[in-house]
Amino acid sequence: MTIFLRPLLSFRLPFILFGILMSTPSTAAENKITDASNTPPSSPMHFGAGPSGSLLLVEENHTLPVISVVLAARSGSASDPEKFEGLSNLAAEIARRGAAGMNRTALDNKLDDLGANLDAIVDADSARFVGRVLARNFDAFMDLLADVVLRPSFEVTEVERSRREMKSIIAESRNDDRSLCERNFSLRLFGRHPYGQAPDGSEASIDRISLPQIKQHFHRQFSGKNVIFGAAGDITIDTFSKAVNARFGELPEGKDLTLRSPTALAPQGWRIQVVDKPDRQQVQIMFGHLAIPATHPDYIALLIGMTSFGGHAMNATLMAEVRTKRGWAYGAYMNAIPHPILSVLRGWVFTGVENAVDTLKLVLRLYGKLANKPLTDGTISFFQKFLSGSYGADLDTPGARLARRIAGEIQGLPRDFIDTFADRVHATTTDAVRSALAKHLHPKDLAITLVATASVLVPKLKAAGIKESAIDVTPYTIH
Amino acid sequence: MTTQNNTTPLAAQVDQAVLGDLQFSKWRLPNGLEIIFAPDPQAKALAYTTWFRVGSRNENEPAGETGLAHLFEHLMFTQTAGAKEEGDFDRKMEAAGGASNAMTDVDFTAYINVVPPTELELAVKLESDRMHNLALSPEQIENERQVVIEERLSTVEDSVEGRLDELVAAAAYKNHPYRWPVIGYMDHIKKVPQEAVQRFYRKHYAPNNAVVIVSGKFDQQAAMDTIVAHYGDLKPTHIEVPEAVLEQAPIASHRTSIEWPVPADKFAMALGAPSLGHVDRPAFDVLDAIISMGPGARLNRALVVQGEMASSADCQIGPTRENGLYVFWVQMRQGHSAAQGEEAIRKVIAELATTAVPTDELNRAKNKLEMDFWVGLSGSEGRAEQLGMFEIGSGSYKTLFSRAEQYAMVTADDVMRVANTYLVQRPAVIAVATPAKQP
Numbered sequence: 001m002t003i004f005l006r007p008l009l010s011f012r013l014p015f016i017l018f019g020i021l022m023s024t025p026s027t028a029a030e031n032k033i034t035d036a037s038n039t040p041p042s043s044p045m046h047f048g049a050g051p052s053g054s055l056l057l058v059e060e061n062h063t064l065p066v067i068s069v070v071l072a073a074r075s076g077s078a079s080d081p082e083k084f085e086g087l088s089n090l091a092a093e094i095a096r097r098g099a100a101g102m103n104r105t106a107l108d109n110k111l112d113d114l115g116a117n118l119d120a121i122v123d124a125d126s127a128r129f130v131g132r133v134l135a136r137n138f139d140a141f142m143d144l145l146a147d148v149v150l151r152p153s154f155e156v157t158e159v160e161r162s163r164r165e166m167k168s169i170i171a172e173s174r175n176d177d178r179s180l181c182e183r184n185f186s187l188r189l190f191g192r193h194p195y196g197q198a199p200d201g202s203e204a205s206i207d208r209i210s211l212p213q214i215k216q217h218f219h220r221q222f223s224g225k226n227v228i229f230g231a232a233g234d235i236t237i238d239t240f241s242k243a244v245n246a247r248f249g250e251l252p253e254g255k256d257l258t259l260r261s262p263t264a265l266a267p268q269g270w271r272i273q274v275v276d277k278p279d280r281q282q283v284q285i286m287f288g289h290l291a292i293p294a295t296h297p298d299y300i301a302l303l304i305g306m307t308s309f310g311g312h313a314m315n316a317t318l319m320a321e322v323r324t325k326r327g328w329a330y331g332a333y334m335n336a337i338p339h340p341i342l343s344v345l346r347g348w349v350f351t352g353v354e355n356a357v358d359t360l361k362l363v364l365r366l367y368g369k370l371a372n373k374p375l376t377d378g379t380i381s382f383f384q385k386f387l388s389g390s391y392g393a394d395l396d397t398p399g400a401r402l403a404r405r406i407a408g409e410i411q412g413l414p415r416d417f418i419d420t421f422a423d424r425v426h427a428t429t430t431d432a433v434r435s436a437l438a439k440h441l442h443p444k445d446l447a448i449t450l451v452a453t454a455s456v457l458v459p460k461l462k463a464a465g466i467k468e469s470a471i472d473v474t475p476y477t478i479h
Numbered sequence: 480m481t482t483q484n485n486t487t488p489l490a491a492q493v494d495q496a497v498l499g500d501l502q503f504s505k506w507r508l509p510n511g512l513e514i515i516f517a518p519d520p521q522a523k524a525l526a527y528t529t530w531f532r533v534g535s536r537n538e539n540e541p542a543g544e545t546g547l548a549h550l551f552e553h554l555m556f557t558q559t560a561g562a563k564e565e566g567d568f569d570r571k572m573e574a575a576g577g578a579s580n581a582m583t584d585v586d587f588t589a590y591i592n593v594v595p596p597t598e599l600e601l602a603v604k605l606e607s608d609r610m611h612n613l614a615l616s617p618e619q620i621e622n623e624r625q626v627v628i629e630e631r632l633s634t635v636e637d638s639v640e641g642r643l644d645e646l647v648a649a650a651a652y653k654n655h656p657y658r659w660p661v662i663g664y665m666d667h668i669k670k671v672p673q674e675a676v677q678r679f680y681r682k683h684y685a686p687n688n689a690v691v692i693v694s695g696k697f698d699q700q701a702a703m704d705t706i707v708a709h710y711g712d713l714k715p716t717h718i719e720v721p722e723a724v725l726e727q728a729p730i731a732s733h734r735t736s737i738e739w740p741v742p743a744d745k746f747a748m749a750l751g752a753p754s755l756g757h758v759d760r761p762a763f764d765v766l767d768a769i770i771s772m773g774p775g776a777r778l779n780r781a782l783v784v785q786g787e788m789a790s791s792a793d794c795q796i797g798p799t800r801e802n803g804l805y806v807f808w809v810q811m812r813q814g815h816s817a818a819q820g821e822e823a824i825r826k827v828i829a830e831l832a833t834t835a836v837p838t839d840e841l842n843r844a845k846n847k848l849e850m851d852f853w854v855g856l857s858g859s860e861g862r863a864e865q866l867g868m869f870e871i872g873s874g875s876y877k878t879l880f881s882r883a884e885q886y887a888m889v890t891a892d893d894v895m896r897v898a899n900t901y902l903v904q905r906p907a908v909i910a911v912a913t914p915a916k917q918p
Contacts, residue, residue: 063500063521066853104784108775113839115846117773134850161787168790168812171742175639175810278740278915281636282629312578314556314569324566327625330633352632382574389576393524393593396695397858476740 045405046237047415050244052224052251057405058240059232061398065135068399069142070230071149072128072406073221075257077201078194078339080217084209086166086201088127091218092120094162095152096129099144104158107144116141118148122199125259125339125410127221132399135234139243146247149222154215167203174476177277178350181284181451183479184275185346189288189447193264195339202479223254230406232398258340258410266290270446272466276454277476283356284451287364288346289442294338294411301428301436303336308383309370310334310347315382317366318349328355332363340411345441353456357464360450364443371441374434381430388422451476490514490703496877498856503866503876506703511687511715514706515876517862522695526859527592527602529610530690530867533683534586535663536656537721544671546663547679549583550620550627554676555590556581557619559612565619568605575601585657586800587871593860596696600705606691607709610684620673628669631662639739639912640808643747646737646910651729651749651804656721687715692866692876695859727751727802732906739912744817745810746911748824751901752805755798756873761885762893763796763901767805768844769836769894770794770827772851775843777831778807781823788815788823798872805901817911832898835891848886852879 048056080087096118097104111118111131118131118141129148133141173179183198190196197205220226229248231240267289292299310318310333318332334347347367351359395401395418408417450457454473461471493505493513506514538547556579558565572579577594592602635641645660652658662668691710693702729749739745753759771778771794782789788811795806809820836844855865869879 061521063519064853064857065499066850066857105775105780108773109839109843112773112775112843112847115850117850132850132854134846134853161784164787164812165783165790168742168810171813172790172810175741175745177637282632313573314566315573320566323626324622327622328629330626330630350629350633352629385576386573387576389595389598390573390578390593392576392595393578393860396522396524396593396860399857 045401048237048241050224050229050241051248052253054224054248054251055228055409056237056241056244057228057230057402057409058235058237059230059398059402059405060236061232062234065234067133067135067138067231067233067235068402069131069133069145070128070228070402070406071145071222072126072228072230072410073257074126074226074228074410075221075259076123076126077197077199078124078259079221079257080194080197080201082192083205084201084213085197085205086199087209087213087217088221089120089122089200090162090166090206090209091214091221092122092127092129093166094154094159094214095148095218096120097162098153098155098158100147100151101153102147103153103155107148110144111141114141116144118145124195124199138235138239142243142247150248150250152218154211156211159211159214163206163209166200166206170200170203170206173200177280177282177284177451178348180275180277180476181286181348181449184273184451184474185286185288185447185449187479188273188449189267189290189344190264193262194259195264198479219252220254221257223252225253225255226257227251228406228409230402232402258412260341264290264342266442267445267447269444270448270470272461272471273447273449274454274457274461274471274473275449275451275476276473277451278453280451280453280456281353282350283353283457285349285351285356285360285363285448286346287367287446287448288334288344289446291336291343291345291440293340293342294413298432298436298440299343300424301432302440304380304383304387304425304428305370305375305433305437306334306336306345307387308375308379309367311383311386313383313386315386317370318347318363321366322349322351322359322362328352328359334367338411353452353460356450356452356457357460360448361464364446367441368443370437371443372438375430375437377430380433384425384428388425391421490707494877496880498880504699505876508686508707508711510711510713511685512710512713513690514703515690515692515866515870516699516702517692517694517866518697518699519695519859519862522596522859524593524859525596525599525602525693525695525697526863527594527599527606528692528694528863528867529590529606530692530871531588531683532586532688532718532871533588534584535659535661536585537683538656538659538663540656540659542675543667544675545659545667546627546661547671547675548588549662550623550668550671550676551679552581552583552588552590553623553627554615554620555609555613557623558614558616559608560614561608561612562614568609571601571605577602583661584797585661586798587867589864589867591860591863599693599697599702603705603709607713610686610689610710611713613680613684615677615680617673620676624668627662628665631665631668634662635660636665639741639745642737642739643745643910643912644806646735647747647749647804647806647908650733650735650910651908652726653730655724655726655728655801657728657799657801657803681716683718685716685718686710686713688718690867690870692863692870694863694866723801728804729906729908733908734911735909736911736913738915740915741810741912742914743811743813743815744820744911744913746817746820746909748807748809748821749804749908751905752796752803753897753901754800754802754872755869756800756878757802759897759900761882762889762897764848764882765841765844765886765889766831766894766897767794767796768847769831769840772844772847777827778824781827782809782820786823788812788819792820798868800872817909817913821909828898828902832895832903836894838891841889841891841894845886845889849883852883
């Protein structure tokens with residue numbers, strides 16, 4: 001059994017999820033990839049063709065009798081129509097809650113009978129069914145997955161129940177200040193662009209979604225050319241291929257729906273959004289702007305530079321200056337969040353209200369310095385080693401490797417990207433890193449979102465010389 | 480296995496275990512340091528972890544020293560006597576592509592390094608050095624004190640879960656040291672004297688109070704030689720093992736509430752639970768799986784799916800050495816009160832205490848636990864953490880492996896018995912966060 005830790009069990013560093021580290025495109029896809037020379041040998045990765053134009057990926061590893069399975073659509077919440085945000089998420093959730101004549105309870109029981117789990121997960125660029133099953137029950141699990149994807153019930157009672165449940169989950173998500181900050185920051189950064197909305201939508205948009213819309217959207221999303229079937233663990237490509245082809249032959253062909261447009265408008269100048277929540281003793285700070293996608297030739301160089309600034313390392317500038325030197329925050333980070341057409345460079349710091357204004361000024365000044373004052377060769381070399389060395393830990397389980405490969409497929413990266421990542425990092429010159437930072441950072445054009453108690457924070461901002469006209473206050477219950 | 484260096488004492492093998500293709504072994508050096516090896520040639524990384532048998536339970540609460548174990552977790556990354564400057568540990572580790580973290584709980588403090596497989600020696604050198612050689616300058620203590628204050632603001636003062644958890648523990652125990660928060664009370668964190676920090680280090684950080692767990696891709700013989708070379712000469716110290724406190728929490732029923740910016744009532748309801756190594760724990764885990772594991776579990780069905788009164792409902796049980804708490808966490812929906820949630824929970828419990836669980840549901844719970852068991856062992860870091868928690872919490876990492884067999888033997892009667900023993904007609908502590916009134 002997995003031990004559940006107390007919520008108050010304390011860690012030296014907070015848990016954060018970084019954007020996926022991607023490499024630049026180069027080599028053609030191969031059917032079987034061997035490991036890069038500087039990484040230890042592992043079981044091979046296999047690619048293959050699935051039914052109706054779909055793609056198969058298998059990460060083979062027979063150490064444990066468990067198989068992870070992912071069925072990923074190449075389009076997520078960014079494909080939701082305006083005013084119907086949350087459509088992809090709601091559709092996938094409802095499909096998971098009844099299929100092939102089984103209601104929600106019956107389907108849950110069937111999965112539990114197998115010692116399996118199956119979750120619907122939707123982000124901006126992908127809608128995925130993600131599951132794990134004991135290897136001995138793999139075939140029965142695939143039967144259920146096919147039921148969910150090909151024969152969802154979309155029964156009216158369950159649709160309405162799920163709609164109510166989604167709205168209550170959105171309300172609950174505001175309990176968490178970081179999540180609240182993320183929702184508001186995305187909206188601030190992207191405005192009405194599809195990436196602006198949270199994947200689960202809003203209470204109002206959930207109410208507008210109709211049943212015919214759900215059905216149409218789901219079947220369009222989960223069509224052959226738009227999906228990737230992935231498996232990792234105690235399985236071979238032959239077994240997986242047979243299992244998929246036997247069950248998903250009737251998948252409509254459809255088309256690749258990866259979001260390629262529209263181009264988002266970058267922020268011009270900066271304003272500060274204060275999301276007003278009562279009784280806060282800390283201030284959540286997020287700031288950032290749009291940047292190049294992971295497929296851009298400068299991306300690895302930019303990533304090295306960003307790791308030196310805000311990576312998950314105590315020697316990164318933000319952690320060293322904000323936490324180690326001043327003790328102002330428990331965590332201070334900045335990372336790249338990649339999408340197929342762009343990435344977001346987003347900083348995140350959380351600090352006591354007394355230090356909030358000084359912290360904000362400090363991190364913005366440091367970010368400006370990163371863009372304008374070239375990093376030394378020594379600093380770049382240090383973080384090249386850190387970035388390439390720590391990548392192995394991110395790939396330590398077959399499931400983690402599979403997830404990275406699927407994300408790479410959706411973003412249009414070459415199929416050897418995780419295998420050659422370390423080599424690419426090492427091959428990047430220090431000049432290329434400096435050039436990428438100078439070219440792609442925009443420290444004067446930022447979206448800035450703070451979650452705080454406005455009556456406490458706004459006077460401090462004004463006292464620090466920030467004009468009231470540059471501050472927007474938003475109630476925390478709005479988004 | 481023997482060590483190759485004749486100048487260092489030989490490590491003695493304590494035991495071994497096999498799980499499929501994976502082999503595990505435990506060793507002990509003459510100075511008391513214990514080592515557990517979990518090699519996996521398929522792994523991409525190496526987890527080098529050190530578990531000290533010291534947690535918040537070892538703190539002196541009456542003296543105002545709560546949070547010391549956790550503060551120490553931070554201080555261990557500052558500077559050792561031989562290091563040129565502060566941050567040496569992180570600089571060397573990160574330059575090698577390694578990443579470090581640490582965690583503190585009631586019974587243990589663990590230091591986790593995940594490094595490329597080629598960097599075992601670096602991890603051994605850095606960990607053995609700080610086990611006995613920490614500088615602990617006043618400036619470094621003060622700086623980390625500020626960081627911990629910020630951490631507490633984030634995880635307690637601005638967190639509804641953190642606040643409720645603290646209220647529950649304080650009311651559930653009377654004498655047991657599990658009653659105060661692992662991170663410590665804010666006024667204690669701010670005031671704990673530097674001498675207390677020094678004293679804590681000398682008292683608890685020694686080879687005979689630690690277990691090193693190495694998991695992932697490494698050569699076992701080379702690892703043993705390196706460990707013996709770097710730890711073999713460290714001196715053991717006198718370790719005072721605190722006596723077990725025989726207190727089955729909650730000691731009395733208690734209710735408390737706070738106002739908070741929540742959409743509707745959110746509450747934590749604590750009942751009793753057996754320790755990780757307790758003979759009842761396998762049956763209790765099965766009971767827990769029936770109640771709360773997965774969307775099809777009874778709690779989710781009663782409160783979220785069918786009852787439609789909550790947006791989330793879950794349970795939590797810790798890896799404690801002594802009996803602890805089983806806590807229900809529920810976020811009610813607007814228009815529904817915590818009292819309704821509590822009533823629904825009590826109904827779920829009452830059914831389990833009076834009616835035998837159907838065989839198919841019992842088997843489902845066991846299947847879920849089996850899956851959970853394997854998932855917990857995937858990855859070098861996760862595997863080291865599971866082994867460490869069982870080694871500290873139950874007395875042996877091998878308890879983890881016997882759990883599969885023990886789960887298989889659990890009967891419907893066992894489930895009913897533990898439901899009655901720990902959950903029915905027992906005191907409950909309930910802490911509720913109610914929506915703050917609009918000004």
